[in-house]
Amino acid sequence: MDTFGLLIDGFLVATTGYNLLFCLIGVTIGMVVGVMPGIGPVAGTALLIPITYTLEATTAIIMLSGIFYGCMYGGTITSVLINVPGESASVITCIDGHEMAKQGRAGAALGVAAIGSFIGGTIAILALVFVGPPIARFALKFGPPEYFSLMVFGLLMLNALVGKSLAKGVLATCLGMFLATVGQEPISGVIRFSFGFSELISGIDFVVIAMGLFGISEILGSLGKDSVVQIKEKITSFMPERHEIKDSLLAILRGTGVGLFLGLIPGASAVISSIISYSIEKKVAKDPSRFGKGAIEGIAGPETANNAHAGAAMIPLFTLGIPSSATVALLLGAFIMHGLTPGPALFEKNPQFVWGVIASMFIGNGILLFFNLPMANFWAKLILIPYKMLYPFILIITMIGAYSISNSFWSVGMMLIFGALGYLFKKLEIPLAAITLSFVLGTQIELTLLQSLASSSNGAMIFFTRPISAAIMMLSATVVVVSVVSRIRKAKYIIESEDD
Amino acid sequence: MITKFNSQTWLGVIWLFGSLFFLQEALEYSYFVDDKPGAGFFPIWLCSIMAFFSVVQIIQSFKASNGKTAIIPKGEQRKSIAIVFGAMILFILLAPYLGFTIACTLFMGGLFYYNGYRLHYSLGAGLVVAILLFSLFYSFLGVAFPVNDFGW
Numbered sequence: 259m260d261t262f263g264l265l266i267d268g269f270l271v272a273t274t275g276y277n278l279l280f281c282l283i284g285v286t287i288g289m290v291v292g293v294m295p296g297i298g299p300v301a302g303t304a305l306l307i308p309i310t311y312t313l314e315a316t317t318a319i320i321m322l323s324g325i326f327y328g329c330m331y332g333g334t335i336t337s338v339l340i341n342v343p344g345e346s347a348s349v350i351t352c353i354d355g356h357e358m359a360k361q362g363r364a365g366a367a368l369g370v371a372a373i374g375s376f377i378g379g380t381i382a383i384l385a386l387v388f389v390g391p392p393i394a395r396f397a398l399k400f401g402p403p404e405y406f407s408l409m410v411f412g413l414l415m416l417n418a419l420v421g422k423s424l425a426k427g428v429l430a431t432c433l434g435m436f437l438a439t440v441g442q443e444p445i446s447g448v449i450r451f452s453f454g455f456s457e458l459i460s461g462i463d464f465v466v467i468a469m470g471l472f473g474i475s476e477i478l479g480s481l482g483k484d485s486v487v488q489i490k491e492k493i494t495s496f497m498p499e500r501h502e503i504k505d506s507l508l509a510i511l512r513g514t515g516v517g518l519f520l521g522l523i524p525g526a527s528a529v530i531s532s533i534i535s536y537s538i539e540k541k542v543a544k545d546p547s548r549f550g551k552g553a554i555e556g557i558a559g560p561e562t563a564n565n566a567h568a569g570a571a572m573i574p575l576f577t578l579g580i581p582s583s584a585t586v587a588l589l590l591g592a593f594i595m596h597g598l599t600p601g602p603a604l605f606e607k608n609p610q611f612v613w614g615v616i617a618s619m620f621i622g623n624g625i626l627l628f629f630n631l632p633m634a635n636f637w638a639k640l641i642l643i644p645y646k647m648l649y650p651f652i653l654i655i656t657m658i659g660a661y662s663i664s665n666s667f668w669s670v671g672m673m674l675i676f677g678a679l680g681y682l683f684k685k686l687e688i689p690l691a692a693i694t695l696s697f698v699l700g701t702q703i704e705l706t707l708l709q710s711l712a713s714s715s716n717g718a719m720i721f722f723t724r725p726i727s728a729a730i731m732m733l734s735a736t737v738v739v740v741s742v743v744s745r746i747r748k749a750k751y752i753i754e755s756e757d758d
Numbered sequence: 759m760i761t762k763f764n765s766q767t768w769l770g771v772i773w774l775f776g777s778l779f780f781l782q783e784a785l786e787y788s789y790f791v792d793d794k795p796g797a798g799f800f801p802i803w804l805c806s807i808m809a810f811f812s813v814v815q816i817i818q819s820f821k822a823s824n825g826k827t828a829i830i831p832k833g834e835q836r837k838s839i840a841i842v843f844g845a846m847i848l849f850i851l852l853a854p855y856l857g858f859t860i861a862c863t864l865f866m867g868g869l870f871y872y873n874g875y876r877l878h879y880s881l882g883a884g885l886v887v888a889i890l891l892f893s894l895f896y897s898f899l900g901v902a903f904p905v906n907d908f909g910w
Contacts, residue, residue, distance in 0.1 A: 312900045425814040429773055432808045436780065439801045443787075448797035450787060451780070481838035646873035650866050651887060653842070657849060658895055658903070665902040667850045674846055681839075685829040686769050704800045712794040 265387060268613025272621055277320055277614065280313065284321035285622045288328015289629055291345070293336055293640045294648070298345045299329035300584045300691075301476045304468035305652065307592055308659030315596035316611045320618040322592050326585050327379060327568040327619065330528065331626045332637065334371045334561055338364055339638050347528035347564040350536045354549060354556030365634075367557050369496030372630035374510040374562035379623045381514050382521065382569025386576065386616060390605065393577040397602035402709035403720050407730035409703050412580050414734050416692055418741035419526055423687065430683075430692035437462055437693075438700025445708055457668045464591040466660055466669050467697055470676025471683070471690045472584070473656050477649050478681045496631050502554045509539050509555035513562030520563075521570025527583050527691075531567040532560035569619065576612060577602060580699075584691035587698045594698075765829045770816035777812055781805035841872055857906025858896070862888035 271277060291302030303325050310318035333348030338355035351371065358367040400408070417427035440451045441461025452458040498506055513535045520526040520534065539559040540549045549556050574580045579600035581587035593600045598608060605612050629637065660673040683690055696703075714720035722728045784805050787798030831839060845868055853861035867884030871877055892910065895901040 308901070309895075309899065423815075423818065425811045425818060428811045429808060429815065432804050432811070436801065436804045436808070439804070443797040446791070446797055448787060450797060450801065451783060478839050478842065481835055481842060647870070649842075650869035650873075653846065653869075654849075654862055654866060654887070654891065657846065658891065658901065661904060662895075662901045667854065667904070670846075670850055674843070674850075678843070682829070686765060688769075707800065708795045711799075 261387060261391060264609055264613045265617060267610065268615075268617035269620075271316060271610055271614030272320065272617035277317055277618060278621070280317045280321040281324050281618045281622050282625060284324020285328040285331075285625050285629070287321075288325040288330075289332040289626070289637055290640060291325060292329035292332020292334075292348075293637050294643075298472070298476065299326055300468070300588065300694075301472040302329060303585050303588045304465065305473045305656055305659065307465050307468070307588065307595070308662050310592065310596075311662055315593075315598055316614045318596055319589065319592060319611070319615050320622075322589055323572070323615060323619060324622045326589065327565065327622060328626060330379075330565045330568050331372070331375050331630055334375070334557075335368065335630070335634055335637050336641050338367045338371070338557075340641065342641070347532050347567075348561075349529065350532045350560045351557055353536075354551070354553050357550065357552035358554070358557070361552055363552070365496045366498045366502070366554065368634050369631060370498055370502075370506050370554055370558045371561040372496075372627055372634075374506070374513060374558045375565040375630070376623055376627040377510050378514045378517055378562035378564075378566035379569050379626075380620065382518055382566045383572075383616060383619045383623070385518055385570060386573050386619075390573055390577050390616075393573070394602040394605040397578050398606075400602070400726065401724075402706040402713070403724050403727040404730065406703060406706035406710055407721055407727040407734065408578060408580060409699050409706070411730050411734045411737070412574075412582070413692070413696055413699065413703075414737045414741075415523060415526075416689075416695055418737050419523075419530070424741065424745055426686075426688050427692055430689050431696040434693040434696030434698075435700040435703060437467065438697050439704065444701055444705040445712075457664065457666070462672065463663050463669060464588075464694075464698055465595070465663055466672045467676050468588055468591065468694055469656050469660060470673040471680035471693060473652070474673060474677025475680025475684055475690075477652060478677065479684060480645060480649070498554055505555050506558040509535075509558035510562045512538055512542075513559040514566045516559075517563035517566025517568075518570045521567040521582065522573055523582060526567075528564040528567040531563040535559040535563035572619075575600060576604060576616075579604075579702075581695060584694045587691075587695045591698050766819035767816055770812050770814075770819055773815065774809055774812035777805050777808035781809060842869070845869055853904040855906065857908065857910050858903045859885075859888045859892055859910045860906070861904070862891065 272281065287302065287306060288299070291299060303322055306325060307322065310321060313321070329345050330347060333343055333345035334351055334355070337343045337348040337351040338359050341352050341356040343349045343352055355367045355371070358364065413431050417424065417431060438461070440458055442449055442459065449459055516535045516538065517528075517531045520531045521528075536549075536556060536559060539553075539555040540546050543549065543553065543555060571582045571586045574582050575586050575590060579590065579593075579602075581590045590600055598604065598611065656673065657670050660669040661667060663669040680690060683693075710720050711717065716723065720727070721731050781802065784798050784801035787801070788796035789798045789802060790796055830836070845865055848868075849861050849865045852864065856864075863881060863884040865884070866887050867877075867881035870880035870883055875883070892903065896903040896905075
């Protein structure tokens with residue numbers, strides 16, 4: 259069957275009443291998570307994964323991915339109206355978005371952001387539709403050495419892009435992989451690091467780690483920071499002025515390109531996409547001095563970029579089973595939890611699932627466009643809910659989620675430990691995304707490494723003698739060299755600045 | 759007061775000891791079995807890399823000059839964290855005996871009360887949330903819940 263036929267089948271799956279309902283629930287929760295400062299997309303997704311235990315795989319992933327891309331839309335509203343970004347990718351929108359709101363043009367800012375987000379998100383999903391299957395077919399040629407090289411490349415990219423310290427990045431990555439070794443070894447079944455606890459024989463559940471590191475730690479970090487919020491800006495017309503339409507459209511197209519490209523790169527978060535898009539817009543503008551004073555391209559570009567990024571991040575997930583960010587790593591974990599093996603075979607073995615989820619993203623983007631234009635005032639009011647009322651509710655949801663993993667309080671206790679660790683790690687600037695990502699990939703990395711070495715007569719040379727694996731390893735080596743050199747240069751600059 | 763400078767050094771030291779401890783454990787598992795990598799192969803490498811980078815972290819922490827930011831929260835935030843953590847531990851201890859509905863009411867009510875709401879309002883809101891969550895997750899979605907002898 260051709261791509262269009264499969265996509266139509268996907269729409270038939272996505273438009274069943276149950277799947278439509280959970281798509282709506284997913285994007286609604288995503289909007290709420292995006293609007294509320296203090297709960298990012300990672301924490302939001304982590305907290306809600308346990309709710310999907312009883313759902314079918316397709317329905318569960320439709321809902322969880324709805325949360326992921328819904329967040330990107332939600333964060334814009336508070337950035338524009340009250341200068342508080344609901345999630346980190348919308349930080350850059352505050353600069354010109356809130357300025358426009360102060361000039362009485364909040365509606366135009368939100369309108370352009372919503373339309374840009376819709377276009378960026380839709381084009382990214384179209385890219386997944388048309389680029390995904392060929393990549394997946396190509397990836398079917400991959401053996402364990404290629405997969406190992408690819409995962410190592412992903413983790414190295416993540417280390418190169420996140421965090422300030424290389425040592426901390428490596429420590430975080432190794433910790434994540436080490437946590438994944440707890441329990442049964444993937445080939446021989448030997449039980450490792452269980453220390454006599456029967457609960458550790460099956461390993462540590464990734465939901466426990468994700469909810470602790472991101473959910474609990476985020477709440478602990480936000481305690482005592484409750485502030486009273488007032489919405490002063492009113493929303494009137496959503497249409498930009500005529501002369502702004504062309505500028506906005508070009509910015510939307512550029513933002514789509516930036517988000518699409520960076521979404522494919524592991525470690526390049528949506529924040530990076532929006533920041534790069536903003537700087538490109540400023541550079542190509544005829545009058546850059548308008549930026550910071552309410553330039554509409556300063557909203558159109560970044561908002562489009564972060565939504566295109568969210569869609570593009572699904573391409574490596576669906577085709578290779580490689581997550582590019584912490585939130586996508588959670589989705590990967592959810593795939594595994596629901597008995598699916600992400601990767602190239604997914605397109606062949608579970609076409610109904612893959613195309614159902616892809617089709618739901620088109621529907622979800624349409625719902626979000628409706629949510630963001632006529633309903634923007636309603637979402638803005640959510641921020642008026644005091645955090646001191648909200649966090650006990652979030653905490654109890656996390657405890658329910660953790661309890662439901664093993665029907666015991668062992669998981670809840672473990673989640674609290676990871677919550678405390680996550681809080682300290684954040685303060686110590688240890689990248690939590692690296693821990694989650696390497697934990698999710700840990701078992702596969704070990705498995706492919708052991709399989710590769712077992713089948714090799716030249717030991718580790720197997721990674722350099724097979725062409726695809728060797729090419730990826732070369733790329734990985736380049737990433738390491740560039741990362742180390744740039745950090746040494748940065749350190750030298752800091753030392754010289756201090757000497758001056 | 760723990761400062762950022764000290765905490766960065768301590769981070770490296772604790773990580774180093776942790777790595778060495780787990781390395782010792784990993785050495786218990788076979789590195790090679792029939793000329794193929796065994797169960798100890800991967801963790802031995804991981805722990806060794808962690809031990810090495812812990813030392814790098816310690817050295818870097820000595821070189822860092824800006825380390826005066828406290829990482830342990832102070833004042834109201836420290837109190838809030840202690841209370842929230844205490845409330846969660848109490849919930850874990852009480853829920854197996856009292857059941858979810860009562861334990862959740864006490865947990866939510868206690869935190870609302872701590873956050874400045876009146877006692878009767880806090881407990882009332884806690885009870886409403888507990889019943890709603892119990893109905894939604896346990897009765898409707900079939901999610902496992904800790905229950906008492908009466909089944910709630």
